[in-house]
Amino acid sequence: MLDADFFHRWMTAAADSVDREANHLTELDSAIGDADHGSNLHRGFAAVRAALDKELPQTPGAVLMLAGRQLIATVGGASGPLYGTLLRRTGKALGDAPRVARQQLAEALGVGVAAVAQMGGAQAGDKTMLDALLPAAEALGTSFGAAREAADAGALATVPMLARKGRASYLGERSIGHQDPGATSSALLITALAETDGASGGDA
Template identity: 70%
Template sequence: MRDADFFRRWMEAVAAAVEREADRLTELDSAIGDADHGSNLLRGFRAVRAALAAEVPAAPGDVLRLAGRTLISTVGGASGPLYGTLLRHAGKELGAGAEVGDTELAEALRAGVDAVARLGGAAPGDKTMLDALVPGVAALGTSYRAAADAAEEGALATVPLRARKGRASYLGERSIGHQDPGAASSALLLGALADVADGAL
């Protein structure tokens, strides 16, 4: 069973990964977006860290809802609402229980991913964060590490795709050959979850 501390450590691990990879995310975004994905997520997850330090949520769902609200209020562009929606809906799905099982977490993340798809009007293959999130969350039934690996593979598989949603879609054929930055950061999210679940962090 996973308690609120597990989820807090997950958010801390995501923040650390974003700190480490912010320049790479911005570089990816400079090719097909606004060149601000890394800096936006950096600001957002620094704010998440501060929020979790100031308030100690008692339940896993509370941790995710607080993180989601914080991202929506601090991150500009599309990434704040999308990541905020993912975490808020997952947190809502978990409810108020003090501990949740791995199956419950997988179901909650599926609900969060579905909410992201509705918000963005996107589907796998559109060269968005869903190309990492959908296979990653689907693999949670196997293991957390399998989910991280599937998300990373999904992110890499966006390189040959033509973007059909978001700012990158305006580039048409020129979006081909570049990795989607949202898929790359989504792989970081699930990679951090695997690291915490494995006891590496």
């Protein structure tokens, strides 16, 4: 079972990953976006880390809701509302339970991903963060490792896609051949989740 400490460590691992990959995310975004995805997420997850270090909520859902609020408050552009909605809606779906099973998290993440899809009006194949998140949420029902593999594969699969949503869609066919930065950062989030599970001793 996964408790609030596990979710705190997941968010910390995500912040560490964004720290390491911020320049790469910005490089990807410079090709088809505003060249600020890495710096925006770096600022947002730094705020998440600071908030959780100051006050650790007592339930998994509350951890994610706090993280989501911080991202909405500190991340500019579309990324803040989208990532914030993902975490807040996932946290809300987890409710007040002090511990949750992986299957419960998979179902809650599905709720969060659906909220992102509704907010952005996007679907699978549009070359967005959903191309990593949708398969990851489904695969999480099997294992954390499967979710990581699905997210990584989904992000890579955006390279040949034509962007149909977001800033990249303005480029038309010039968006083809570039990996989507949002899908890439989403894969980092799922990888951080799998690594947190691994550090805890295995699939919960």
